Amino acid sequence: MKSSANKIICLCVSILMGIAAISLFVNGRAAEAADVDNCLCHSNKTIKPFIHIPVKNGDCLSCHKPSGQNHPRFKKEAFSLTDKGKAGLCNECHERKDTKKHIHPPVASGDCQDCHDPHQSNNKFQLKGAGASLCYNCHEKSKLDRAFPHKPIAEGKCLSCHDPHQSDQKYLLKFAGADLCTTCHDKAKFAGKSVHAPVATGDCAACHAPHGTQLHHLLKHLVPDGMYQSFNKSNFELCFSCHVNTLADSEQTDTETNFRNGMFNLHYVHVNKAEKGRSCKICHDPHAAGQPHLISSKIAGFGRWRIPIRYTNTNVGGTCVVGCHKQKSYDRINPIENP
């Protein structure tokens, strides 16, 4: 009796031990998977200088969710990735990157991995390329190469103007209009008693191409650098892309310009010369000026000397004193004699 009872107990114990052993085995597998030490076959996932925090922390299973299959016997099938590793996975821990008006197409399609490695990289933010080279994986570099590149482009700093994910501004720009430009350029240059209309509306791109152009100063159309040149309209192509190109054509006019003494066209007098015609820039600042009609306060002189011009206007004309010369005036209604 005793021995048969013992046998039953033995049997029970061995069954229990068997169950315990099986459950230990199963739990052991889970425990093994949960323990990053056992992902050590993949220790190559944490060798680069920039490692994603959950990867660094050994939190592999926060992304690779165990499916219950035996790993390593089963490989891929043993784990699943939310949203197959696309944005849905990233969004489990990160704020969504597709909530603004304009979304970069690879972000909109959820392809975060086009730019980020989920584990590690040689670049900050686990990026798959440094600086502009990341962008050139998809954008043609040749399309951004210019004879006169804007300095931040030449330095590969695309992100000083563009957000890589999304923006409320067109073209993924970080700021709208002139605010973008004045993050680097002095705002004071674009303010004054008279401000050029396209500058006042923040339309810097009316004259400048932000990436650069084939012309100096990022200009879309030509205005030569020199203060004097022959009066050739193609020299002032930029100004004449918006203004009537006849303002300096004829000696006499009462319609083409207000810069005249009676009918005598003072634009013609100053500008329209076969050789030393004056450039518009000698009088006008293309952005803004402390005097009316964009008249600069100083103009280029000899060497480094800048000649002051003092300009005042009336409803029908104006007065101008250049350096130490005597003042000159013009009046459209009652022309001044010997102006």
Ligand code: HEC
């Ligand atoms: C932030 C989420 C995330 C974490 C954390 C993570 N992974 Fe991954 N892992 C991924 C994604 C996404 C893929 C798919 C990559 C692809 O499609 O090329 C992947 C793929 C893999 C692969 C197969 C492809 C390859 O790159 O070799 C292995 C192995 C792997 N991960 C191991 C690990 C290990 C080990 C850890 C922990 C040290 C880890 N992962 C942590 C997201 C993650």
Ligand code: HEC
């Ligand atoms: C399990 C949570 C988790 C998931 C899923 C996850 N991340 Fe992260 N990620 C973090 C944590 C934690 C940090 C560090 C804290 C922070 O910067 O928010 C981080 C940081 C980052 C950083 C900044 C790194 C740095 O150097 O500051 C990037 C980029 C990033 N993750 C991209 C991704 C991408 C892309 C995915 C999807 C493939 C993803 N993450 C999925 C948790 C996660």
Ligand code: HEC
């Ligand atoms: C076109 C390339 C590109 C794509 C696609 C992309 N990123 Fe980024 N991401 C970047 C760059 C570049 C930075 C570095 C930004 C910086 O230097 O200010 C960055 C930074 C980050 C950061 C850290 C700084 C921050 O803004 O929070 C996180 C997190 C991040 N990305 C997550 C994601 C997620 C999630 C996705 C997919 C929804 C994604 N990224 C898609 C290029 C990309």
Ligand code: HEC
């Ligand atoms: C994975 C591919 C990919 C990468 C990497 C990439 N882009 Fe794009 N980007 C696109 C696609 C696709 C478009 C839409 C078609 C186009 O305009 O070329 C686009 C469009 C743009 C636009 C125009 C958006 C609009 O509203 O018209 C800008 C600006 C831009 N990308 C900047 C960048 C910058 C800056 C980088 C580097 C940080 C970068 N891209 C990296 C794929 C990419």
Ligand code: HEC
């Ligand atoms: C100084 C600011 C600035 C920098 C730096 C900059 N961009 Fe732009 N980008 C702009 C502006 C402004 C636009 C809007 C289009 C326009 O006005 O010509 C634009 C438009 C774009 C577009 C869409 C239109 C097009 O021309 O195809 C792409 C793509 C683009 N940029 C990529 C880049 C890349 C790549 C870099 C880095 C090599 C870069 N940008 C650097 C200001 C900048």
Ligand code: HEC
């Ligand atoms: C990230 C900073 C940055 C931003 C934003 C920026 N610029 Fe620039 N820009 C520079 C630097 C740096 C130079 C070179 C300055 C120098 O050489 O004195 C420069 C030079 C210029 C030049 C003179 C080029 C020449 O050869 O004389 C023009 C014109 C210009 N920028 C216009 C713009 C316009 C328009 C915008 C807005 C669309 C803008 N910039 C936005 C940094 C910036």
Ligand code: HEC
């Ligand atoms: C009507 C055309 C026009 C508009 C609009 C315009 N610019 Fe210019 N910009 C010029 C011309 C012409 C030059 C060359 C000036 C020179 O040679 O003295 C220039 C030169 C520059 C320079 C380099 C020389 C300097 O003065 O430092 C910068 C920077 C610049 N512009 C920025 C801007 C910004 C920012 C805006 C918008 C707020 C803007 N420009 C709007 C015509 C324009």
Ligand code: HEC
């Ligand atoms: C993108 C168009 C555009 C370009 C390019 C342009 N202007 Fe203007 N300009 C305007 C507008 C608009 C006004 C205001 C309306 C008007 O007087 O025609 C204006 C006004 C002026 C005025 C009168 C300002 C006042 O306060 O009375 C002068 C002077 C002037 N521009 C000179 C120039 C010069 C010089 C150039 C070439 C460097 C030039 N503009 C290029 C659009 C432009």
Ligand code: HEC
């Ligand atoms: C000698 C100085 C001087 C030069 C050089 C000059 N301007 Fe003017 N401009 C003026 C004055 C002064 C006015 C203001 C006239 C008034 O309203 O009383 C003016 C007015 C203008 C106006 C406003 C409309 C008008 O004609 O009254 C435009 C546009 C203009 N200039 C463009 C130009 C362009 C383009 C050039 C170069 C081809 C140029 N200016 C060269 C002095 C000059």
